[in-house]
Amino acid sequence: MNVISREVQLASRPHGPPTAENFALxxxxxxxxxxxxxxxxxxxxxxxxxxxxxxxxTPSYVPPFQLDQGMDGGAVGEVVESRSxxxxxxxxxxxxxxxxxxxxxxxxxFRQVDPSAAPLSAYLGVLGMPGLTAxxxxxxxxxxxxxxxxxxxxxxxxxxxxxxxxxKLKGAARVIGSAGSAAKVEHVLGLGFDAAFDYKREPVRxxxxxxxxxxxxxxxxxxGGEHLEAAIGSLRPxxxxxxxxxxxxxxxxxxxxxxxxxGLAIGKRLTLRGFIVNDHNHLRSVFADEVGAWVRAxxxxxxxxxxxxxxxxxxxxxxxxxxxxxxxxxxELSGGTS
Amino acid sequence: MNVISREVQLASRPHGPPTAENFALxxxxxxxxxxxxxxxxxxxxxxxxxxxxxxxxTPSYVPPFQLDQGMDGGAVGEVVESRSxxxxxxxxxxxxxxxxxxxxxxxxxFRQVDPSAAPLSAYLGVLGMPGLTAxxxxxxxxxxxxxxxxxxxxxxxxxxxxxxxxxKLKGAARVIGSAGSAAKVEHVLGLGFDAAFDYKREPVRxxxxxxxxxxxxxxxxxxGGEHLEAAIGSLRPxxxxxxxxxxxxxxxxxxxxxxxxxGLAIGKRLTLRGFIVNDHNHLRSVFADEVGAWVRAxxxxxxxxxxxxxxxxxxxxxxxxxxxxxxxxxxELSGGTS
Numbered sequence: 176m177n178v179i180s181r182e183v184q185l186a187s188r189p190h191g192p193p194t195a196e197n198f199a200l201x202x203x204x205x206x207x208x209x210x211x212x213x214x215x216x217x218x219x220x221x222x223x224x225x226x227x228x229x230x231x232x233t234p235s236y237v238p239p240f241q242l243d244q245g246m247d248g249g250a251v252g253e254v255v256e257s258r259s260x261x262x263x264x265x266x267x268x269x270x271x272x273x274x275x276x277x278x279x280x281x282x283x284x285f286r287q288v289d290p291s292a293a294p295l296s297a298y299l300g301v302l303g304m305p306g307l308t309a310x311x312x313x314x315x316x317x318x319x320x321x322x323x324x325x326x327x328x329x330x331x332x333x334x335x336x337x338x339x340x341x342x343k344l345k346g347a348a349r350v351i352g353s354a355g356s357a358a359k360v361e362h363v364l365g366l367g368f369d370a371a372f373d374y375k376r377e378p379v380r381x382x383x384x385x386x387x388x389x390x391x392x393x394x395x396x397x398x399g400g401e402h403l404e405a406a407i408g409s410l411r412p413x414x415x416x417x418x419x420x421x422x423x424x425x426x427x428x429x430x431x432x433x434x435x436x437x438g439l440a441i442g443k444r445l446t447l448r449g450f451i452v453n454d455h456n457h458l459r460s461v462f463a464d465e466v467g468a469w470v471r472a473x474x475x476x477x478x479x480x481x482x483x484x485x486x487x488x489x490x491x492x493x494x495x496x497x498x499x500x501x502x503x504x505x506x507e508l509s510g511g512t513s
Numbered sequence: 514m515n516v517i518s519r520e521v522q523l524a525s526r527p528h529g530p531p532t533a534e535n536f537a538l539x540x541x542x543x544x545x546x547x548x549x550x551x552x553x554x555x556x557x558x559x560x561x562x563x564x565x566x567x568x569x570x571t572p573s574y575v576p577p578f579q580l581d582q583g584m585d586g587g588a589v590g591e592v593v594e595s596r597s598x599x600x601x602x603x604x605x606x607x608x609x610x611x612x613x614x615x616x617x618x619x620x621x622x623f624r625q626v627d628p629s630a631a632p633l634s635a636y637l638g639v640l641g642m643p644g645l646t647a648x649x650x651x652x653x654x655x656x657x658x659x660x661x662x663x664x665x666x667x668x669x670x671x672x673x674x675x676x677x678x679x680x681k682l683k684g685a686a687r688v689i690g691s692a693g694s695a696a697k698v699e700h701v702l703g704l705g706f707d708a709a710f711d712y713k714r715e716p717v718r719x720x721x722x723x724x725x726x727x728x729x730x731x732x733x734x735x736x737g738g739e740h741l742e743a744a745i746g747s748l749r750p751x752x753x754x755x756x757x758x759x760x761x762x763x764x765x766x767x768x769x770x771x772x773x774x775x776g777l778a779i780g781k782r783l784t785l786r787g788f789i790v791n792d793h794n795h796l797r798s799v800f801a802d803e804v805g806a807w808v809r810a811x812x813x814x815x816x817x818x819x820x821x822x823x824x825x826x827x828x829x830x831x832x833x834x835x836x837x838x839x840x841x842x843x844x845e846l847s848g849g850t851s
Contacts, residue, residue: 228780236750236780399776412574421776433771438737438759440787442566442574447785449778 178205178214182245182275183488189230192426192496197230198489201245211281213268214256217508220273220485221249221299222492224332224397227425236451246274249304251288251295262287269298276485276508293470300333300503301470301477302463304452308419309338309395310462311455314345316448317393317417321346324387326406328352329397329422330371331359333477333503338395339368340475341466347393351386353379353402355498362501366476374398380405390414398423404434410445418449426496478502484509516543516552520583520613521826527568530764530834535568536827539583549619551606552594555846558611558823559587559637560830562670562735565763574789584612587642589626589633600625607636614823614846631808638671638841639808639815640801642790646757647675647733648800649793652683654786655731655755659684662725664744666690667735667760668709669697671815671841676733677706678813679804685731689724691717691740693836700839704814712736718743728752736761742772748783756787764834816840822847 179202186199208214226248229240240246250273254266259282262268268285272278278285288298300306312334313319325342329335330352342350352363352371363371372382383391383405392414394406399421406416424431440447469475480500482491488506495504517540524537546552564586567578578584588611592604597620600606606623610616616623626636638644650672651657663680667673668690680688690701690709701709710720721729721743730752732744737759744754762769778785807813818838820829826844833842 236782403775404771418775418779420779424776430773431776433742433773433775435768435771437741437756437771437775437785438762438769440785441756441758442789443787444574444789444792445787447775447778449781449783451780451782454782 178277179203180205180275180277181485183485184245185230185240185242187242188232189426191428193227193230193489193493195489195493199243200486205277205279208256208258208279211259212279213254213259213262213282213285215252215268215270215272215278215285216255217250217252217273217276217278219251219296219299220488220506220508221304222488222495222504222506223248223305224420224422224425224495226492227496236453247271248273249299250274250278251298252278254285257282267295269303274485274488292467296479296481296503296505296507297470297477299505300479301337301475302467305333305503306337306466307455307459307462308452309334309341310466311452311458312417312419312450313338313341313393313395315455315458316450317395317415319345319347319393319415322348323392324349324351324390325393325395326351326353326383326387326391326409327368327395327397328374328402328406329420330354330363330366330368331501332397333479334419335395335397336363336366336502337466337475337477339363340366342393343367344469344474349387351383351391353382353398359501362478374402378405380408383409393417395419396421400424400431404436407434407436407439407445410439410443412443414443414445416445416447418447422496480504482506516615517541518543518613518615519823521823522583523568523578523580525580526570527764529766531565531568531827531831533827533831537581538824543615543617546594546596546617549597550617551592551597551600551620551623553590553606553608553610553616553623554593555588555590555611555614555616557589557634557637558826558844558846559642560826560833560842560844561586561643562758562760562763562833564830565834574791585609586611587637588612588616589636590616592623595620605633607641612823612826630805634817634819634841634843634845635808635815637843638817639675639813640805643671643841644675644804645793645797645800646790647672647679648804649790649796650755650757650788651676651679651731651733653793653796654788655733655753657683657685657731657753660686661730662687662689662728663731663733664689664691664721664725664729664747665706665733665735666712666740666744667758668692668701668704668706669839670735671817672757673733673735674701674704674840675813675815677701678704680731681705682807682812687725689721689729691720691736697839700816712740716743718746721747731755733757734759738762738769742774745772745774745777745783748777748781750781752781752783754783754785756785760834818842820844
């Protein structure tokens, strides 16, 4: 097959919030497949907050995107050509070569998923990396247990919304969420959170204290900044914080202030633990079983915000960092030409 | 016995650094003993940084000192009268009724120690609460293991000096200490630390990077503030912080800035854990065996700064918060009149 594929490249590194100029949509003619490779037409791709860090040229747990190279990230597509016994044409696969119409690679880099079990985008959200992030962060990193009062920031996002619902399903006494608009607060309450507030309306500290007057036991942090400081203030003795993300800081050009009350961690014996989902792959099968069953039973809900077309993927990502999504932000792809 | 005992009372709560006016030395005639009680003449008492928090009227893990009441804290004394079968006159006991010439209480509040095994003040330091704090914080809270690079702040203090030596004895690859003067740095190096620096001389961040160019695995924090931020910057992936104290902030009247780089904890998967020694009493016997043996063998050294006389205990405490001690700060008591 002679395939022309479009890919989104990193044209320049953003200083502060990324803009359209940081991205370039480039056409490439793909080479013929080598033995063992497959060609996959992408159907849906993920944009995730962690990708902002990869736009900087600083060492981190995932290597930075390279200038004038295709970006990458989670995607689901259909095998359209195969030179591997492991995958057939028509198979639906999850893989890491998003931000492009077509992916080419060795078959082991592509994992087959069941398109009849859930919408494809679910494999990029509740059943995928964000879902496992929520599951591992809440249950392993923060060691949430039944009876805990749990606070989740960014609760209208893919990770936060899932984390809060898992907390309820695991017997949390009370789950509180924060989000960035009145509409999102409604969404979060619709997911079954016991309380939710709009962090833009009043100081987080006051709203959290109103929502959890006796304090919290677990804080699942997607936001950092003011949220983290408020949570430290509200945490009860032996409280735990899963440091998952700090989206409030991703576009900052200077170091944001740290929590001024971190000293409270001593007397309250708090544990703050940063994590990344890749360290928790040992949970993948129990996660798939448990969360898969909840989703099938309608006990764990998820929502997404879809943007159409690869050419709009940069805008989707920029919007994600602005909080324009409710639930998982994905980009549905129409495919290139072949 | 008719006993007149002097005690140090809290006369007023300090705002900022405590001053002599916050304390009052008051004489009291002690009542006759009840059945089961003992009368103990204090020989040496402890002043510890955590007592600064107890001078504030804020809830914490130990109740605040009450105004116009005797203060309390660790002390070692000699039983001079006993109405209990558990203790005899002449027994040497460790207890929590310092800041006074004589202590009266039920016998179970007094634990006999062996005056021939170590100088009495050692039971307030390396063999006592500060020693257990170092042991539990390093080995249990920070989960230090052989091969780790360990950084200890306040390394010339009772806890820090012990923590660093335990790290060496447990196989740390390299132990770095910070202290507040050139003389203290010499002391810390004399304890066997591989490197030490004077944090007042240059930014901690730079000195720590020079002392541990490849980073650290464990940070034992007695200081907070700039030290904690520098340590977060130097910690390697999966690094651990034992948050033991924040003496840099104890006399602050407004919230000090938090570590601006706490977001690094996510990608580096750091764990920061606050602790207080009282949660680690299950380690008491293994601590006593192991640290006792090291002390007897001369493999773990300790030093103290002694002040003479109960009337000088407030000055000793004020000096402790200013860093005027090397090693454990204690007050030797001459006893009252009886």
